[in-house]
Amino acid sequence: MIKYIFRRLIYLIPVMIITSFIAYMLVYLSPSSPAQIILKARYTSEPTQEQVEDFNEEYGFDKPILVQYTSWLNKAMHGDLGKSLTDGSDVLEDFIYSFIASAKLYFSSQLLALLIALPIGVYSAFKANSLFDRFSRAYSLVGISLPDFWLGMVLVYIFSIMLNILPSFGYTSPKNLILPMLALGLSSSFSLIRLVRTSVLEVLHLNYIRTARSKGLGEGQIMMKHALRNAMIPIVTVLGIHLTHFIGGAVAIESMFAWPGLGNFFAKAASSQDIPVIQGFVLLSAIFFIIANLIIDIICKQLDPRIDFHNESGKNNG
Amino acid sequence: MGNNLKTGLVLIFVLAAIVFAGPLIAPYDPFEVDMSVRLQGISLAHIMGTDQLGRDLFSRLIYATGTSVKISLVVVAASMTIGFIFGSVAAFLGGAVDEFLMRIIDVFMAFPTKIFTIAIAGVLGASAFNITLALIFTSWASYARMVRGCVLTAKQLPFIDASVALGANRRYTIVKHVLPSVFQPLSTFAFQRIAHTMMMIVGLSFIGLGVQPPTPELGAMINESKNFMTTAPHLFVFPGLLISYVVFSFNILDDSLRDYWDPRIKSELVL
Numbered sequence: 001m002i003k004y005i006f007r008r009l010i011y012l013i014p015v016m017i018i019t020s021f022i023a024y025m026l027v028y029l030s031p032s033s034p035a036q037i038i039l040k041a042r043y044t045s046e047p048t049q050e051q052v053e054d055f056n057e058e059y060g061f062d063k064p065i066l067v068q069y070t071s072w073l074n075k076a077m078h079g080d081l082g083k084s085l086t087d088g089s090d091v092l093e094d095f096i097y098s099f100i101a102s103a104k105l106y107f108s109s110q111l112l113a114l115l116i117a118l119p120i121g122v123y124s125a126f127k128a129n130s131l132f133d134r135f136s137r138a139y140s141l142v143g144i145s146l147p148d149f150w151l152g153m154v155l156v157y158i159f160s161i162m163l164n165i166l167p168s169f170g171y172t173s174p175k176n177l178i179l180p181m182l183a184l185g186l187s188s189s190f191s192l193i194r195l196v197r198t199s200v201l202e203v204l205h206l207n208y209i210r211t212a213r214s215k216g217l218g219e220g221q222i223m224m225k226h227a228l229r230n231a232m233i234p235i236v237t238v239l240g241i242h243l244t245h246f247i248g249g250a251v252a253i254e255s256m257f258a259w260p261g262l263g264n265f266f267a268k269a270a271s272s273q274d275i276p277v278i279q280g281f282v283l284l285s286a287i288f289f290i291i292a293n294l295i296i297d298i299i300c301k302q303l304d305p306r307i308d309f310h311n312e313s314g315k316n317n318g
Numbered sequence: 319m320g321n322n323l324k325t326g327l328v329l330i331f332v333l334a335a336i337v338f339a340g341p342l343i344a345p346y347d348p349f350e351v352d353m354s355v356r357l358q359g360i361s362l363a364h365i366m367g368t369d370q371l372g373r374d375l376f377s378r379l380i381y382a383t384g385t386s387v388k389i390s391l392v393v394v395a396a397s398m399t400i401g402f403i404f405g406s407v408a409a410f411l412g413g414a415v416d417e418f419l420m421r422i423i424d425v426f427m428a429f430p431t432k433i434f435t436i437a438i439a440g441v442l443g444a445s446a447f448n449i450t451l452a453l454i455f456t457s458w459a460s461y462a463r464m465v466r467g468c469v470l471t472a473k474q475l476p477f478i479d480a481s482v483a484l485g486a487n488r489r490y491t492i493v494k495h496v497l498p499s500v501f502q503p504l505s506t507f508a509f510q511r512i513a514h515t516m517m518m519i520v521g522l523s524f525i526g527l528g529v530q531p532p533t534p535e536l537g538a539m540i541n542e543s544k545n546f547m548t549t550a551p552h553l554f555v556f557p558g559l560l561i562s563y564v565v566f567s568f569n570i571l572d573d574s575l576r577d578y579w580d581p582r583i584k585s586e587l588v589l
Contacts, residue, residue, distance in 0.1 A: 029442055030443075145562040147537075147561050150562075157551055247430045251525060290428050
């Protein structure tokens with residue numbers, strides 16, 4: 001196990017280096033040069049040739065790209081990702097602030113999704129092909145097709161406009177969390193119901209469940225003691241994968257409810273071409289994503305020792 | 319399950335009719351501004367009402383569905399092609415080439431897709447063309463990894479050995495035996511991605527990084543309607559229902575096609 005983790009960590013180093021290089025180079029995809037973008041933001045008009053050259057010299061943009069990149073990376077490793085061009089705030093502080101906001105929204109909504117999906121999915125699998133099962137399958141199939149931000153708008157229309165009992169945006173009071181959490185939680189619960197149902201169904205037809213039944217155990221005991229335990233493995237895996245999506249996954253909901261999360265913050269920076277923020281956020285979120293994936297892999301391997309990550313045929317990649 | 323397949327096919331057929339024959343049915347020009355009828359509700363003249371510039375919502379929705387669906391199809395087809403080339407080259411050549419290509423794919427998959435897409439779309443500037451490029455750029459890697467896995471698995475199957483043992487040359491084996499066994503999982507995967515890609519496009523257009531107004535696009539239209547939620551709820555309700563209709567059609571068809579193509583999975587799920 002330790003050998004496996006060590007191997008994975010070693011192997012992360014080249015991936016991280018290339019990732020940081022891409023994060024830095026992203027800006028050069030733009031049709032205008034960094035100097036033009038930054039000066040335009042500063043003076044709100046097209047910069048002159050002279051201004052551009054002065055700027056390049058001052059900020060080192062006249063040096064070769066590799067030199068620029070290493071100096072950026074060096075600063076980044078010391079926690080200095082530069083300052084936002086729009087409001088001059090520190091990129092790392094912004095990231096941490098919006099990371100916390102995103103985490104609040106995401107963890108609460110995933111918990112809600114689990115609370116909805118687990119009972120419905122398990123009961124659905126238990127009474128497969130019953131009226132309840134058919135209804136819950138139709139419900140989740142329709143639900144999966146609803147865009148999360150649209151669900152949010154419908155909720156706002158009902159609870160903020162028609163009934164006027166909940167605020168439609170804001171971050172300060174706990175009440176503000178309710179609608180975005182409902183929207184995100186509901187929309188994640190739909191696919192989770194399907195997953196829970198399939199996982200439980202698959203386990204229910206294994207031989208050891210038949211053995212338990214032939215021993216004369218009650219259905220409830222079979223479910224709680226034997227079936228659910230194994231069915232949890234794919235569910236935990238997918239929940240883990242969902243959690244890594246909280247970087248940017250909720251961008252539309254966050255922007256809809258003006259929630260100051262990562263997605264919302266990043267989308268604003270991207271549309272105003274705020275270079276240091278784009279570079280810093282891409283780098284930090286990629287690092288987070290890589291590490292989170294590693295942790296999920298390790299947890300899955302712990303839960304189910306049969307999982308073999310050397311098999312790359314895509315079977316275990318969810 | 320057979321019923322689902324029929325339902326799915328009918329839904330997709332109607333969708334294709336909206337996308338390809340829609341401009342013929344649309345009663346108004348989707349760009350025609352008429353401030354005298356702005357923000358009107360449902361009426362005989364405008365069966366789905368009008369928007370904040372007095373444009374006919376029904377006509378705009380028809381064009382908007384076309385925009386969203388066409389971008390999804392282009393993104394999926396292009397990423398599938400690129401992924402197929404990368405994945406099969408890696409699997410067939412093996413060795414150092416494989417190692418090199420896999421590392422590239424790893425790096426592409428190391429980024430959270432949405433953040434990466436938003437970054438590229440933002441840096442390039444928001445437009446329909448740039449959002450298509452950004453989505454292709456961020457999604458081809460998963461196709462490549464999948465194709466590589468399929469080719470590697472197929473290469474080990476006994477019937478490939480049998481074909482070689484019978485004297486078939488390398489090219490014949492690849493074209494006649496290995497590639498066909500990749501096409502089915504690849505097309506299932508791609509089909510599944512259409513609905514997902516569609517959700518990405520409407521989401522990105524909704525936050526203002528995708529298709530730009532006045533071009534009709536479902537997500538962008540919902541974004542425009544945000545300021546008129548109280549007075550004109552039809553402006554966000556109809557586009558949302560249409561998105562759900564499109565995604566639902568692809569989902570149900572994907573579900574039933576998988577059962578149809580691979581009865582083994584069906585027996586596992588339905589039992």
